[in-house]
Amino acid sequence: QSGPQTTETPTEETPAAETAAPIKMGYSSWAGWWPWAIAEQEGLFEKHGANVELIWFDGYLESMQALASGQLDANCQTLNDTISFAADAVNGEVAVLVNDNSAGNDKVIVAAEINTIEDLSGKTVALEEGVVGDFLLTLALEDAGMSREDVTIKNLETGAAATAFAAGQTDAFAGWVPFWETALTRAGSKELLSSAAYPGAIPDLLVTSQTLIDEQPEQVQALVNTWFDVLAFMADNPDQANAIMAKRANVEDDQFQKYLDGTRFFTLEENLEAFSAGGEEMKYMPYAAERMAEFMVEVGFIPETPELEPILDDQFLQTYAKAQA
Amino acid sequence: MTTTDRSLQPTVFWRLAEGIPPGLSWLLMALSVLVPLLAWFLLSNAGVISPRFLPTPQMVVTALGRLWQQGYLGQDTFASFFRVMVGFLLAGLVAIPVGIAMGAFASIRALFEPIIGIVRYMPAPAFIPLLIIYLGLGETPKVALIFIGTVFYNILMIMDAVKFVPKDLIESTYTLGGNRRQVLFQVIVPYVVPNMLDTFRINVATSWNLVVVAELVAAEVGLGKRIAIAQKFFQTDEIFACLLVLGVIGFLLDLSLRLLLQTTCRWAID
Amino acid sequence: MTTTDRSLQPTVFWRLAEGIPPGLSWLLMALSVLVPLLAWFLLSNAGVISPRFLPTPQMVVTALGRLWQQGYLGQDTFASFFRVMVGFLLAGLVAIPVGIAMGAFASIRALFEPIIGIVRYMPAPAFIPLLIIYLGLGETPKVALIFIGTVFYNILMIMDAVKFVPKDLIESTYTLGGNRRQVLFQVIVPYVVPNMLDTFRINVATSWNLVVVAELVAAEVGLGKRIAIAQKFFQTDEIFACLLVLGVIGFLLDLSLRLLLQTTCRWAID
Amino acid sequence: MHLDIAQVHKQFATRGGPLVALQDITMQVETGEFVCAVGASGSGKSTLLRLIAGLERPTSGTISVDGRGVTGPGADRGMVFQSYTLYPWMTVQNNVEFGLKLRGISARERRQQASYYLEMVGLAPFARALPKELSGGMKQRVAIARALANQPKILLMDEPFGALDVQTKETMQQFLLELWQRLGISILMITHDVAEAVFLSQRIYVLSASPGTIARELSIDLGQRRDYGIRRSSQFHHYCEDIMDLLRQSQRATFGVPQSIGP
Amino acid sequence: MHLDIAQVHKQFATRGGPLVALQDITMQVETGEFVCAVGASGSGKSTLLRLIAGLERPTSGTISVDGRGVTGPGADRGMVFQSYTLYPWMTVQNNVEFGLKLRGISARERRQQASYYLEMVGLAPFARALPKELSGGMKQRVAIARALANQPKILLMDEPFGALDVQTKETMQQFLLELWQRLGISILMITHDVAEAVFLSQRIYVLSASPGTIARELSIDLGQRRDYGIRRSSQFHHYCEDIMDLLRQSQRATFGVPQSIGP
Ligand SMILES: Nc1ncnc2c1ncn2[C@@H]1O[C@H](COP(=O)(O)OP(=O)(O)OP(=O)(O)O)[C@@H](O)[C@H]1O
């Protein structure tokens, strides 16, 4: 892994950023990623010299494909999904920042007659195969001594999955905010479990291509710097921030706060800790990555575990930390 | 003795292969739209089906108003319309020369028909991943999808139209001193203009079918995108609203192409 | 003095509105498929484009073999074929009576044409959320999508065919003592059979276009589903493999419908 | 058989207002008669035949066959059109059988009847051919056999040989004449071809156009047995030229101002 | 002008093997001559005209106009088809101008020329009408004007009046005859209608079928100025019946075994 190639201060304007084509960064509907809309709206990218074209995806899957095929330089995605795509991505995929951990925003919603994980046996579950909801459900099933084979998976795009459950077409739904909100509109439905029970299991990341890191490291740095400024803005102007995010997420302002409650935004310190090889706990991403890769191979999403070491890179966090110090 | 007691047409309604009075025709055409609307109104307001599954017409109108006020309706319609038009125009620009050449020259036909016959069956939506890879995420892949989805139909239908140009008309032109180039451009091409317009009228519906799929690719605005969002949040009222807008646009498009045909090709309509 | 020095056909290739020798025709038809294959082979093997973006034919054949060995190819093809066939057959079963009735009775036409004209423009994929809500996640919504996507085209094209039944033929039947029922079922219906087969041949391609979208709805198997998976993990070789299979199936379907027409409606082909 | 047409008017509603196609038509055809109607294009000949066939209804006046008013088409009035109206998907045999089938006659009887008439028109060897394999003359012979198989009271023919070439036409005329003499049926035929009308018929109605009225009724007296030879007779040419003169008169009246024209 | 056809053979390749359409045809047309060719259907009449027009090439033999071999179609040989071959999207005026336009004549001159010939065929008032607004006879007059506007050396006509009704046909024949006498052009016309051929032409080639050969060449001597009256003359009928007999002979030889038939 190449070391840091820039010693510029994070906030300095870089002339290259002015003239070069903007880097393309994708994001999709997840509470931990909505804040990027603030950066765009409030000019925080420009402020930090990030020359970014922010592209919103209605389909999370499409955003990951776009990164893998080189159409994006950066994208917001989870750790397990990054592992799925890493091996095939044309320009490589590297996580450079943890935005947040899911702390309840990923849920399994079930129909009235289901009360325990065991009750799910033989039931139908609507979810988007291979993405976080699926992972959360699998973790829960394994904890209960069951496996994915014990339920019938109905593979749908997450929004459609929620609708299908709400319309009474399946017995359960697994997915993230705000879609479980749709699922819960079904009479008698309830939350069976959430990501709050699995701290560290679902880290939400900023992932860039290796090429971007190699060719425009200063832009990656600028993205990381911008993020922390966004967090600061949210702390200082909560109402304004919420309004921007609610509009982006297409949810009502008054509904909004509870989504944020299920999201634990990561501080710089938490970021550094997550990237470190601390031990055999899910909160350390190198370990979590191994567990997830096992899961992915087991359920057949990927043929073999990719090389995991290159997909985590905390150099930009380190640089930011140094600049802060 | 009169001749009208028992006749060929016992009822006006069931006249076989014959016209009906214009008055009845207009009445039935109005019923055609009004009866389904009424059925929808009654069914959705009866309280039997949850309005989440079947919104009432009132809810759909409200949703339309909301989308309009939020400024979505205008920009979505415009965006989708733009994509359909660009994709379809490009498909037309390619299909006209290729279709005419295939219709006119047996050699060109032999050269293109087999490969088009195969590619035509490859579903346009299946090209999405490839389009993203090659063309990125902007308007290009969306337009390209619409292009792919309609160009082959256009080509084959224009080719068929050219095959029906009367041979006598072509040979007349030779005997008037025309060369093959003149026959192609001054006889065959004008002859098939009405058929081309009709082809386009039929196939533009396919373009609208595809714009919804195309807008799954990183679209910011568009009716398809709006439907996708409504679907995610189970807002059946907005889905219905968008479908209604699509239906009306299509109908108007159909009408204007018919009108265009009638005004520009007066010679072709009896 | 001979008459052959300079003639109407300076080249065989550019003969306008005339046939070409069968030998040349077969050669060109072979080139039609072989040239694109060769171009693909050369381009993909030149090492200019990453095989991720453009897999080589060898890779695609390998992928085909792999899919076959894993047992996917057979079951996916069967599943998609089944969906297309059921959806399309249902569309045919509805379109035949409705299309014939609309063609034969001006009243029925007035009653159905406006609503069909509007609904036809509503993109079938936009109905997916509604289909999931009403029909669940099994085979029904997938088949229904294909049905919706083709039934209106079938109806309108069959209706048009009926309008072309010669009036003299219908009146002849009356003067032979036939009543309207007999005219409808024993004259109009058999007369339009070849047109119906042709309509189906054209529209079955649309069904294959939709099966890919339909299989986004909780499909376990199917070529569309296979493409979606390959797309997910960026396996262009498998996408190409599936597209190839779809193209070949379509081509064979086209051929068999042409053959069916030729064997069952010998009277309609010259 | 007695076909009686009394004071028939026929008016069509067109875009340009009502169009009088036939005005005050009174005519008869008796059992075993061969009657022709000639007239310029647009003089309402086809309309007249369609009224008798029951395919249209008169605006006023009455049409009756053996005293029973015509209220619609029926198998008692066979019709042969100028366009070849064979069912293209049926064999020649099935075409001829079709009228019988429509009327519920058993398959066995149908086959017998049809074979009889196919034999009569000289097409027995082509019983299993499809219409598209026949020449124009052969197609019309099948159409005639099909109409005859129904054993109609009267055979209505609307320019049945208009699309045939002169030689085939002659052969068909001879054929029709023989058939008529043999079967003793009544025929009302419409034609443009004056020589044809004179050659075939016993009586001719000459129609003039705009609106269609009967300009003249002539009896043709050329003896019972006719063949090509008769065409060389001066009497034959006399009839022809008389009728042509009548037609020229009505033609000249309207020529130069053709209907439905606008620059 | 001298049209010379020498020992022309024409053979078509068909599914059922080679088909000899014309065999050993030798004929001439001189300046100002009006020549007709008559013959049964399938005797190769149209094929002959297409060879002269340059739309087909002979299998062997030569065709030349003023000593120059025919190698393809050209404006020196105008042609009128039986089917109405007007360009449906052009006005009558533009139809007549079209040959001149193809040859690059200036718009002004085109307009003049076309107007002259439209006047000649009596259709000046319809210059701005579309073909669909014309009757059949008017359409053919436009087609003739269009061919004449090119000032061809010879006018080739393939049953130009075959689709017209008898009255219109007569008017057109009279019209064509006057045109020919006035312009002194050469005409080679094909027809089924023997009376038409006798009425119009100075010389007639009678073709017999299978394969198409020239059965007889006749000179028609009915004087210079012809009108309807001539049709009443016994000389006229004599010519007609002679030709009919010839045709009947060749017809009878093939009748009952029509070509391209299989049950
Ligand atoms: N269904 C109809 N509606 C309106 N007008 C009609 C209809 N049928 C016939 N006509 C008009 O009635 C007149 C007589 O038509 P008809 O076809 O009977 O003439 P015809 O003598 O048979 O002519 P032709 O010799 O050309 O066949 C024409 O002016 C025609 O346009």
Ligand SMILES: Nc1ncnc2c1ncn2[C@@H]1O[C@H](COP(=O)(O)OP(=O)(O)OP(=O)(O)O)[C@@H](O)[C@H]1O
């Ligand atoms: N392009 C062709 N290919 C094969 N056979 C042909 C072709 N053109 C004409 N023939 C055959 O040549 C013969 C003569 O045809 P042609 O059209 O010249 O006859 P015709 O005398 O004009 O007949 P008609 O009076 O019916 O117009 C026919 O047997 C016809 O089938």
Ligand SMILES: O=C([O-])O
């Ligand atoms: O994207 C997550 O659901 O964390």
Ligand SMILES: [Mg+2]
């Ligand atoms: Mg008529």
Ligand SMILES: [Mg+2]
């Ligand atoms: Mg001919």
